[in-house]
Amino acid sequence: MLWLFDKDNSITAKDASEEIQGVYGQDSIAQRTCGKWLKKFRDGDKDVEDLEDEPRSGRPSNLNDEELCLLVEMDPKATVRELAEVLQKSVGSV
Incomplete structure (x- = not known):
């Protein structure tokens, strides 16, 4: 972006x-x-050094960020849909 x-x-x-x-x-x-x-x-x-999400209300994420980062590092060209399938999460969550 x-x-x-x-x-x-x-x-x-x-x-x-x-x-x-x-x-x-x-x-x-x-x-x-x-x-x-x-x-x-x-x-x-x-x-770009501070791109952390700002605090927000609502249910906290149950996505394992470390696992997601590892998958992206292993295959930087993986699509969001492919990552969601591997992680068994929704595309929106990923």
Whole structure:
């Protein structure tokens, strides 16, 4: 996302999501998520060293982040759908 923004800082959330989905699949990112990140980048918040999720309400995730990271390191080209299948989680969770 940051690469797309740096390439064209006027990119729309729709165009960014379509470009990312073209590479990683339809379930990889939502237009709303792209909009959220583009707003952060336009506001000057491009610190890639601090990309942790902010605290939020709701049920905590039961996804094993370490297992997910290991799978991505083993196969960086794996799709979200493939990772979800291996982890037996929903695509949205992954």
